[in-house]
Amino acid sequence: DGGITQSPKYLFRKEGQNVTLSCEQNLNHDAMYWYRQDPGQGLRLIYYSQIVNDFQKGDIAEGYSVSREKKESFPLTVTSAQKNPTAFYLCASRGIYSGNTIYFGEGSWLTVV
Amino acid sequence: RKEVEQDPGPFNVPEGATVAFNCTYSNSASQSFFWYRQDCRKEPKLLMSVYSSGNEDGRFTAQLNRASQYISLLIRDSKLSDSATYLCVVNRDDKIIFGKGTRLHILP
Numbered sequence: 621d622g623g624i625t626q627s628p629k630y631l632f633r634k635e636g637q638n639v640t641l642s643c644e645q646n647l648n649h650d651a652m653y654w655y656r657q658d659p660g661q662g663l664r665l666i667y668y669s670q671i672v673n674d675f676q677k678g679d680i681a682e683g684y685s686v687s688r689e690k691k692e693s694f695p696l697t698v699t700s701a702q703k704n705p706t707a708f709y710l711c712a713s714r715g716i717y718s719g720n721t722i723y724f725g726e727g728s729w730l731t732v733v
Numbered sequence: 734r735k736e737v738e739q740d741p742g743p744f745n746v747p748e749g750a751t752v753a754f755n756c757t758y759s760n761s762a763s764q765s766f767f768w769y770r771q772d773c774r775k776e777p778k779l780l781m782s783v784y785s786s787g788n789e790d791g792r793f794t795a796q797l798n799r800a801s802q803y804i805s806l807l808i809r810d811s812k813l814s815d816s817a818t819y820l821c822v823v824n825r826d827d828k829i830i831f832g833k834g835t836r837l838h839i840l841p
Contacts (some may be wrong), residue, residue, distance in 0.1 A: 641767075668827070720765045722779075722824075
């Protein structure tokens with residue numbers, strides 16, 4: 621089935637460690653996005669990529685890094701510089717031939733212990 | 734002023750009632766408009782796209798007023814399963830902007 625796969629679904633990290641969240645899509649979408657959602661809050665854009673080997677900072681990029689070496693993959697690294705990383709992370713993709721509709725993965729829950 | 738604004742709610746509504754959600758957007762260059770539904774601790778899922786001519790899908794009706802920069806969603810004959818957070822989403826160029834969402838509780 622076509623879709624977006626995020627892994628891991630649940631992740632615990634010690635303070636001071638980097639962690640990478642995986643996002644893979646087989647929808648042939650050009651654009652991919654990473655959002656963060658805190659409890660009871662809206663989605664905030666971390667990074668986005670419109671094309672392979674190119675990406676742009678969103679509203680809250682500090683403490684995060686991304687890469688886009690392949691069209692289908694857009695991993696997010698939460699670095700130790702991110703002061704409050706515990707949150708729900710959502711990866712999404714969008715294709716111009718799907719009416720600009722954005723589709724989400726099931727999300728990754730990151731907890732810093 | 735935020736680019737996409739919604740009433741945060743929560744709306745507590747008896748089953749069977751009609752519910753209306755409103756959303757305003759500030760950038761007139763916005764191009765595409767959507768309503769998403771998000772259940773607790775889940776990812777948002779597309780409910781429907783919104784067109785200037787208005788569109789309907791079963792009990793759900795969406796409307797766009799470009800002149801007023803206003804989007805609406807109407808739910809008729811609400812069901813318990815409609816309880817969720819409803820997100821207004823606007824696309825402008827390469828950006829997708831989300832409202833903070835309106836929480837809806839349908840009461841038995």
